[in-house]
Amino acid sequence: MNVPLTHLQSMLLFALIISLAFGTLGRRRPIERLKYAAWSFFLFVIVGVAIGWLMYPFSR
Amino acid sequence: MEEPLNEQLPPEDSVAAPASAPVHSAQVQQDDGRELLALMIGVAGWAVPGLGHALQKMWGRALAVFLAVGALVMLGAGMRGNLFTSRGEDAFATLGYLADLGAGAFYWVARSVETAGPDVSHSAGDYGTRFLATAGVLNLLAALHAYEAARGRKA
Numbered sequence: 711m712n713v714p715l716t717h718l719q720s721m722l723l724f725a726l727i728i729s730l731a732f733g734t735l736g737r738r739r740p741i742e743r744l745k746y747a748a749w750s751f752f753l754f755v756i757v758g759v760a761i762g763w764l765m766y767p768f769s770r
Numbered sequence: 771m772e773e774p775l776n777e778q779l780p781p782e783d784s785v786a787a788p789a790s791a792p793v794h795s796a797q798v799q800q801d802d803g804r805e806l807l808a809l810m811i812g813v814a815g816w817a818v819p820g821l822g823h824a825l826q827k828m829w830g831r832a833l834a835v836f837l838a839v840g841a842l843v844m845l846g847a848g849m850r851g852n853l854f855t856s857r858g859e860d861a862f863a864t865l866g867y868l869a870d871l872g873a874g875a876f877y878w879v880a881r882s883v884e885t886a887g888p889d890v891s892h893s894a895g896d897y898g899t900r901f902l903a904t905a906g907v908l909n910l911l912a913a914l915h916a917y918e919a920a921r922g923r924k925a
């Protein structure tokens with residue numbers, strides 16, 4: 711089995727899976743779960759992209 | 771769907787009336803039994819992702835944990851991530867093994883799926899290693915959550 715994913719796809723998939731798990735485990739009501747998962751996903755992506763840009767000057 | 775809350779409060783008469791010795795002893799035995807059951811639920815949750823919640827009829831959480839851990843393991847193995855073994859050469863390999871082992875039965879599923887072995891010469895393999903470790907740590911977190919819920923803590 712081979713799963714060819716780009717950097718961005720890997721990050722988005724990782725963020726999505728973990729956010730959904732966090733939302734389901736961390737909250738009880740469906741709407742709260744959805745909000746928590748969406749907020750976690752947003753933070754995962756934003757922080758990931760921000761760290762990527764912070765490392766950019768050192769990549770060359 | 772709102773998940774059930776396994777929070778059992780002590781009966782009111784146990785607070786109001788002075789506890790006699792037999793009542794106290796029965797309470798201690800009940801607490802011990804409950805603690806043992808919670809421990810078994812925690813271990814079950816580790817062994818099979820989601821089982822700890824399923825045993826407490828928390829179906830939504832059970833399904834979410836099973837699917838999340840399963841997806842991370844399959845993606846990690848598919849990306850040819852490094853699945854550590856017990857024969858680690860350094861502390862990091864040992865820690866990686868402990869993290870991977872956190873996925874319970876899915877650790878062996880990943881071993882059977884990853885027939886070609888790891889390939890961390892590409893970034894995908896490196897990401898796969900993280901996916902596998904995250905699956906284990908997430909499952910440990912879920913097992914701890916199931917254990918706490920079984921103890922009657924708010925979850």
